[in-house]
Amino acid sequence: MFKKITITSGERGLLFRKGSYVKMLQPGTYRLKTFQEETVTVMSTAEPFFVPEMDLNLFLQDEELLGQLAVVQVQDYEYVLHYADDRFAELLTAGKYAFWNVLKEHKFVTVDVREPEIVPGVEPTVLPKTAGFWYMQEVASYERGVLYYNNVLQRELEPGKYYFWKGPVTAAVRTIDLRQQQLDLIGQEIMTEDKITLRLNFVCQYRITDPMVALEFKDFEDQIYILLQLMLREYVGTLKLDDLLRRKQEIADFILTRLSEKSGEYGVRFLSAGVKDIVLPGEIKDILNTVLLAEKKAQANLIMRREETASTRSLLNTAKLMDENVTLYRLKELEFLEKISENIGNISLSGGSNLLEQLNALVSSKENG
Known part of the structure; x- marks a missing residue:
């Protein structure tokens, strides 16, 4: 018994005998020997080469078949960008793939995701078609970024968008704000030399100039806060209350000078500093008000x-x-x-004389007197 089968020009056939692969069939008409359990799997050369439930390697032993296939092996640490006739088709993950190299020309670009950054050589048009296989990190125009691979420092990044493949190596970008920043010390309780405890509000402006140095500090802003706090306590503790109230600007100048000495250690430039408020205890405030009132009364x-x-x-x-x-x-x-x-309002005249005579008399009496 025979069975007739026709394979067109856009197809290829895979001949099996008793379930085992025999050879590839070119376009044409064939008679299958059904008594030998011959079967043919007809495949379109426009589709990837894939036989369900059978290993690809079984077919690659056929030299004639192999000559019409484009085969690519993708390792666990790789992605492969598949192009058909110079147009992006798909992204291939770990595995072995075969494509009919008959109607289309297939090319492959291998990406090692152990180096996760997507290099400029990868066309931007590929990214929207491979969503889910990469992620983006952005460094704003007022920032600098620092790149880490698996928490290991790599390099500093300029402003821009950076793309990374998802894979065994995790890329992370930490950003540092280079704009002017302000640090406020609110309600710092400090004791003066004459044992008066007051609360001081202080402000400091600074700008980070060396992101790599700044990143060496854990909780960078807290470190600056503590540094400023210690300097204030050191200086205010040497002043009596009256001196402190008179020399507010000198405090700011002293602190700014001391901070500038530390600029290199922290990778920052301190721009300005100043005392916002000095809050005195209630009883001290009453005393000062009494003294001030007495001074003003005396003046x-x-x-x-x-x-x-x-x-x-x-x-x-x-x-x-x-x-x-x-x-x-x-x-x-x-x-x-x-x-x-x-x-x-009213003038009463006595006697018979007129007003002018009376006024003349009044003035004359003053002259005679």
């Missing part, structure tokens, strides 16, 4: 005494001038009469 009394003295001296000078000058004396009288007239 006010002193000013009043000076004004009274100046006023008396002015009156004395005026009196001397009036004694020496009759015309001035008369003008002064007229000035007083004018002021009196401004404040009078």
